[in-house]
Amino acid sequence: MVTLADVAQHAGVSASTVSYVLSGKRSISASTRARVERSIAQLGYHPNAGARALASSRSNIIALMIPLRTDMYVPVMMEIAIAVATTARGHGYDVLLLTGEEGPAAVRRIEGSALADAMILMDVELEDDRLPLLREATRPGVLIGLPADPSGLSCVDLDFEAAGALCAEHLAGLGHREIAVIGEAAAVYERHTGFAERTLNGLRERSGELGVRLLHRPCEGSYAGVAATLARVYDERPGTTAFVVQNEAATDPLLALLRQQGRAVPEDVSVMAICPDQLAAHASVPLTSVRVPAQDMGRHAVEQVVAKLEGRATDGVVLLAPELTVRESTGPRPVLPVSPR
Amino acid sequence: MVTLADVAQHAGVSASTVSYVLSGKRSISASTRARVERSIAQLGYHPNAGARALASSRSNIIALMIPLRTDMYVPVMMEIAIAVATTARGHGYDVLLLTGEEGPAAVRRIEGSALADAMILMDVELEDDRLPLLREATRPGVLIGLPADPSGLSCVDLDFEAAGALCAEHLAGLGHREIAVIGEAAAVYERHTGFAERTLNGLRERSGELGVRLLHRPCEGSYAGVAATLARVYDERPGTTAFVVQNEAATDPLLALLRQQGRAVPEDVSVMAICPDQLAAHASVPLTSVRVPAQDMGRHAVEQVVAKLEGRATDGVVLLAPELTVRESTGPRPVLPVSPR
DNA sequence: GGAATTTGTCGAAGCGCTTCGACGCTTTCT
DNA sequence: AGAAAGCGTCGAAGCGCTTCGACAAATTCC
Numbered sequence: 001m002v003t004l005a006d007v008a009q010h011a012g013v014s015a016s017t018v019s020y021v022l023s024g025k026r027s028i029s030a031s032t033r034a035r036v037e038r039s040i041a042q043l044g045y046h047p048n049a050g051a052r053a054l055a056s057s058r059s060n061i062i063a064l065m066i067p068l069r070t071d072m073y074v075p076v077m078m079e080i081a082i083a084v085a086t087t088a089r090g091h092g093y094d095v096l097l098l099t100g101e102e103g104p105a106a107v108r109r110i111e112g113s114a115l116a117d118a119m120i121l122m123d124v125e126l127e128d129d130r131l132p133l134l135r136e137a138t139r140p141g142v143l144i145g146l147p148a149d150p151s152g153l154s155c156v157d158l159d160f161e162a163a164g165a166l167c168a169e170h171l172a173g174l175g176h177r178e179i180a181v182i183g184e185a186a187a188v189y190e191r192h193t194g195f196a197e198r199t200l201n202g203l204r205e206r207s208g209e210l211g212v213r214l215l216h217r218p219c220e221g222s223y224a225g226v227a228a229t230l231a232r233v234y235d236e237r238p239g240t241t242a243f244v245v246q247n248e249a250a251t252d253p254l255l256a257l258l259r260q261q262g263r264a265v266p267e268d269v270s271v272m273a274i275c276p277d278q279l280a281a282h283a284s285v286p287l288t289s290v291r292v293p294a295q296d297m298g299r300h301a302v303e304q305v306v307a308k309l310e311g312r313a314t315d316g317v318v319l320l321a322p323e324l325t326v327r328e329s330t331g332p333r334p335v336l337p338v339s340p341r
Numbered sequence: 342m343v344t345l346a347d348v349a350q351h352a353g354v355s356a357s358t359v360s361y362v363l364s365g366k367r368s369i370s371a372s373t374r375a376r377v378e379r380s381i382a383q384l385g386y387h388p389n390a391g392a393r394a395l396a397s398s399r400s401n402i403i404a405l406m407i408p409l410r411t412d413m414y415v416p417v418m419m420e421i422a423i424a425v426a427t428t429a430r431g432h433g434y435d436v437l438l439l440t441g442e443e444g445p446a447a448v449r450r451i452e453g454s455a456l457a458d459a460m461i462l463m464d465v466e467l468e469d470d471r472l473p474l475l476r477e478a479t480r481p482g483v484l485i486g487l488p489a490d491p492s493g494l495s496c497v498d499l500d501f502e503a504a505g506a507l508c509a510e511h512l513a514g515l516g517h518r519e520i521a522v523i524g525e526a527a528a529v530y531e532r533h534t535g536f537a538e539r540t541l542n543g544l545r546e547r548s549g550e551l552g553v554r555l556l557h558r559p560c561e562g563s564y565a566g567v568a569a570t571l572a573r574v575y576d577e578r579p580g581t582t583a584f585v586v587q588n589e590a591a592t593d594p595l596l597a598l599l600r601q602q603g604r605a606v607p608e609d610v611s612v613m614a615i616c617p618d619q620l621a622a623h624a625s626v627p628l629t630s631v632r633v634p635a636q637d638m639g640r641h642a643v644e645q646v647v648a649k650l651e652g653r654a655t656d657g658v659v660l661l662a663p664e665l666t667v668r669e670s671t672g673p674r675p676v677l678p679v680s681p682r
Numbered sequence: 683g684g685a686a687t688t689t690g691t692c693g694a695a696g697c698g699c700t701t702c703g704a705c706g707c708t709t710t711c712t
Numbered sequence: 713a714g715a716a717a718g719c720g721t722c723g724a725a726g727c728g729c730t731t732c733g734a735c736a737a738a739t740t741c742c
Contacts, residue, residue, distance in 0.1 A: 001455070003728055014692045019730060026731095029690060046453025050394030051728035054697050059391060064438070068423060074416040081422075082409060085440045094456065097405070097438040099426045112387025114342070115435065223625040249623075256597045256625060282590075284564040284597060344698055355722045360700060367701095370720060392698035395727050 002045045011039040022047065053114065062088050062305060063096045063116035065106060065130075067123035073248035076276060076294045077122065080144060083298025084120060091306045093117075107133040107141075118305045120144065124155075126192040140308035142301045146194055146317065154308065155317045156300045160195045163274055163290045163322035164202025167244045170288070170324060171270060172210040175333035176242040179207065180233045181216040182226070182254060184247050189218055199246055199274060215240070221249025223256075230257055241333050242270040248279055255284050255329075266331035277325065286327040293320055343386045352380040363388065394455070403429050403646060404437045404457035406447060406471075408464035414589035417617060417635045418463065421485060424639025425461060432647045434458075448474040448482075459646045461485065465496075467533040481649035483642045487535055487658065495649065496658045497641045501536045504615055504631045504663035505543025508585045511629070511665060512611060513551040516674035517583040520548065521574045522557040523567070523595060525588050530559055540587055540615060556581070562590025564597075571598055582674050583611040589620055596625050596670075607672035618666065627668035634661055 008015040013032060020026040021036040028036075039045075053059040064084050066077055085095045096116050098106050100123060107130050110116050117139060121130060124145035134141045135152045142154040171179055181203060183189070184196045200216055207214045215237050219229040229250075233240060245251050251273050255265060263269045265285045272288040273280055280289035300318055307313040349356040354373060361367040362377040369377075380386075394400040405425050407418055426436045437457050439447050441464060448471050451457050458480060462471060465486035475482040476493045483495040512520055522544060524530070525537045541557055548555040556578050560570040570591075574581060586592050592614050596606060604610045606626045613629040614621055621630035641659055648654040 001453075017691060027689060044453065046450060048395070048728050049454040049456040050391050050398075050400060053391030054389070054395050055729040057391075057697075061437075066423070068427070074419045078415045078419045081438065082407070082440055085438050086409070086442060089440070089443070095438045096402075097422065097426050097436045099423055099430070101427060102430070108385075109387060112342075112385065113390040115390040222623045252593050252597075253625065256593075256600075259597075260600070282563045284594065358721060368719060389698050396699040398727075
């Protein structure tokens with residue numbers, strides 16, 4: 001392996017000079033810099049990460065804790081993870097992948113071993129075990145998600161409440177007066193991740209203001225689960241003319257079932273979703289949707305964490321404004337009563 | 342931060358003794374070990390990763406290169422990544438997440454900086470730029486996937502050829518004589534990742550032996566894409582009575598379309614898939630499938646790479662045997678000609 | 683024109699750990 | 713009984729880098 005010393009010797013300067021060329025922390029004459037850089041290129045030198053971390057006590061690594069669970073919509077996690085990795089690289093950081101498995105111990109391990117300079121946590125619960133540790137940690141952390149008490153922490157998330165409100169407005173604006181919400185699996189609510197509840201709050205509040213009746217049902221993502229939920233919904237509220245779906249796995253089955261029942265979308269019934277754009281656009285009926293901006297969330301989280309590392313930082317909650325895209329699945333409330341075939 | 346020296350002092354031994362307690366590389370009396378371990382627990386000591394890496398020239402990190410692309414079926418990637426992270430942790434390793442973005446440069450960087458002890462590469466192309474570098478590298482690597490020339494490399498993958506053969510056998514056994522293969526998007530074939538072609542080879546060969554006619558069509562994963570492909574298939578081969586789908590995004594649309602056309606699965610037409618078990622089990626008709634064992638692949642890759650790191654290793658290709666699970670989507674060839682409504 | 687400042691470079695001290703050789707002690711062998 | 717071997721511990725060297733203080737040389741100041 002080529003070391004700093006090798007480069008120094010090759011360039012005819014001292015080791016510290018090479019180090020300063022690399023870090024730019026002291027001024028270096030143009031000629032020396034050129035010579036050193038040529039030597040680096042010629043020898044194919046790469047600084048040893050361990051040595052660097054030891055000497056500088058910065059590893060240039062950001063830890064990313066992702067959930068193990070598979071009941072969340074996986075592509076969103078993946079998209080976030082990739083955005084994190086890509087953005088981090090752009091700032092000179094690598095990403096260490098931790099699974100939720102280790103739980104709070106992972107926070108302690110990272111903190112203690114100085115493996116990473118900072119952490120990004122996904123799948124944050126309202127009362128997350130990891131938060132107390134994170135608050136005491138000397139290394140900065142950023143959450144993707146919003147816990148019950150975000151004080152002393154940085155958080156990035158979609159403004160799900162606003163997203164819910166936006167859905168209510170859109171449908172109310174089209175004349176709908178009875179809306180059903182097809183929610184996440186019951187397990188998601190039980191886990192208290194918060195985002196599903198926040199959406200619901202936004203939906204409820206705005207619906208109330210707009211005089212719209214709302215029915216909410218959690219729903220398993222399987223075809224059978226959606227069928228059962230749908231049946232119950234029409235049973236309880238036969239006058240339902242619009243659906244809001246916050247459950248990625250349920251959108252396709254829902255559309256298929258409605259079609260099967262002879263209810264045309266959007267003529268007889270409107271459907272809108274809160275999901276990644278890609279999913280909405282490629283559904284069998286392109287869905288009017290509020291997008292879950294996975295990439296933006298990952299990017300923001302990294303930028304926040306890097307800002308904190310560089311001291312130009314702050315705790316604080318960043319809620320991304322929701323954006324509604326109108327596609328083909330929503331329309332005015334049908335004039336005649338809906339009559340399934 | 343608590344250091345080794347602090348622990349040593351607290352326990353009344355030398356630093357090297359503490360180190361040997363930690364590593365177990367020299368024998369330590371039971372009493373000393375107990376004392377040191379108590380001090381470690383009491384002080385909450387965690388070895389500094391950088392120092393350790395520098396002194397031992399082992400980082401206990403495995404790099405995982407995942408593709409940036411989003412045209413592959415993401416849950417499989419994610420499942421592999423999580424399996425890799427979990428298995429690695431079980432062996433005392435952490436996982437560094439690299440995206441394909443950096444390409445071959447990433448291999449050089451990891452190698453040069455000693456950031457990781459080994460690498461696992463996903464999304465391997467038949468003629469992958471990274472392979473020459475990997476062959477020369479001093480650190481072991483394992484591929485998930487199978488390149489054109491695997492010599493001097495370790496590879497883990499599903500035996501897609503056998504998987505294809507298995508599908509042909511199953512359908513032929515049920516009496517089908519005309520099979521259509523709904524393949525991956527054309528882009529996947531163009532990228533020369535190999536797995537799609539290998540499946541096709543297996544299908545073709547075994548079909549030939551069994552006297553079954555095979556039609557293969559690449560297919561976009563969208564609803565519209567599947568509709569177009571399906572139309573073309575029935576146009577060219579009206580006698581088709583069975584489908585093999587190797588395209589996770591196409592399974593649901595295909596089932597929906599067949600239903601819409603009044604073709605009952607499996608009474609009028611059989612459908613089987615090569616996809617993760619979960620997807621097959623939760624489709625609107627539970628699918629007979631050959632599972633893509635994402636977890637196993639991740640686990641095997643880590644075990645292979647760890648074995649290499651510990652010297653009880655070997656290059657070599659590990660092809661996982663495919664497993665067929667019969668569910669509800671395949672049945673005997675219909676006796677009467679298929680008559681779509 | 684000499685003092686004060688800035689610029690560019692170097693040497694040396696460490697960062698916290700692993701590991702090697704050494705050493706005293708106990709056990710085993712013949 | 714004495715030599716050989718094994719056990720348990722320690723001290724010191726060194727992994728490759730960053731960073732601080734020092735110091736000549738070049739520049740600026742009144």
